[in-house]
Amino acid sequence: MKKIINEMKLRLPAVGVNEAVARSCICAFVAELNPTVEELGDLRLAVSEAVTNCIVHAYRDSLPTDRNANIYISVRLYDSREVSVEISDNGCGIEDVAKAREPMYTSTVGCERCGMGFLVMESFMDSLSVKSTPGKGTTVLMRKIFKP
Amino acid sequence: MTEDVIISEKDGRLTAALKCELDHCSAKRIREKIDPAVFMYRPETLVLDFTDVHFMDSSGIGLIIGRTEVAAEVGAAVRLVGLSDGLMKLVRLSGIEKISGLAVTR
Ligand SMILES: Nc1ncnc2c1ncn2[C@@H]1O[C@H](COP(=O)(O)OP(=O)(O)O)[C@@H](O)[C@H]1O
Numbered sequence: 001m002k003k004i005i006n007e008m009k010l011r012l013p014a015v016g017v018n019e020a021v022a023r024s025c026i027c028a029f030v031a032e033l034n035p036t037v038e039e040l041g042d043l044r045l046a047v048s049e050a051v052t053n054c055i056v057h058a059y060r061d062s063l064p065t066d067r068n069a070n071i072y073i074s075v076r077l078y079d080s081r082e083v084s085v086e087i088s089d090n091g092c093g094i095e096d097v098a099k100a101r102e103p104m105y106t107s108t109v110g111c112e113r114c115g116m117g118f119l120v121m122e123s124f125m126d127s128l129s130v131k132s133t134p135g136k137g138t139t140v141l142m143r144k145i146f147k148p
Numbered sequence: 149m150t151e152d153v154i155i156s157e158k159d160g161r162l163t164a165a166l167k168c169e170l171d172h173c174s175a176k177r178i179r180e181k182i183d184p185a186v187f188m189y190r191p192e193t194l195v196l197d198f199t200d201v202h203f204m205d206s207s208g209i210g211l212i213i214g215r216t217e218v219a220a221e222v223g224a225a226v227r228l229v230g231l232s233d234g235l236m237k238l239v240r241l242s243g244i245e246k247i248s249g250l251a252v253t254r
């Protein structure tokens with residue numbers, strides 16, 4: 001049985017500056033597992049995509065001043081050199097998750113999104129699950145196992 | 149605040165040297181600086197220099213595709229230079245190297 005060796009929870013307002021904040025916090029937190037530069041780069045990228053989606057899509061209909069537009073992040077480290085990252089929002093949710101996950105699908109127009117977010121999370125992490133309820137929000141759960 | 153992008157022009161080459169982490173938040177600011185310069189100088193080549201970019205997510209890919217379209221409006225081609233191994237990994241996944249009017253020279 002794998003054991004949890006450390007755990008972190010973050011709540012950040014869904015605003016642009018927190019893309020970089022979330023990336024830095026998570027990368028600092030996993031440092032004790034001594035990931036390689038490439039593993040850390042993969043994780044940083046996947047986190048950036050998930051957090052950006054909360055900011056760009058989840059709260060697209062709320063005002064920038066909405067105090068309830070938050071990103072909830074929960075990170076766990078296991079003694080098996082595994083990291084799990086759960087990133088959720090209480091935003092608009094996704095009607096059709098399978099379609100949203102298709103490479104190059106984006107629901108946006110004119111803001112230069114290229115629809116690669118889920119593809120990146122899937123390609124650069126070891127597993128990805130996406131759960132969403134329209135009107136309630138979205139939870140993305142990703143795992144990565146660092147090499148021994 | 150330090151500049152996100154430094155723009156210079158010489159002999160029909162417009163160079164945008166990017167100086168920050170490239171995500172959704174910074175991409176918007178950067179394109180607002182590059183696009184007016186493209187229309188002002190109407191260069192033959194727009195060089196996007198990634199030498200000082202230590203992180204980029206898919207917003208950067210969107211930025212590159214968008215600049216290729218803007219450059220095409222004035223007949224310019226886009227060249228990417230200075231991409232690190234980390235950035236190349238994302239560039240390869242995106243397949244943007246196949247877009248016409250876009251060249252990747254590391
Ligand atoms: N947290 C979220 N809340 C609501 N919709 C989302 C969320 N994450 C992703 N989506 C939807 O899934 C689509 C695909 O996401 P993604 O692959 O990251 O591409 P992009 O962000 O470039 O549009 C988005 O265009 C959006 O419609």
Ligand SMILES: [Mg+2]
Pocket residue numbers: 049052053113116117118
């Ligand atoms: Mg996205």
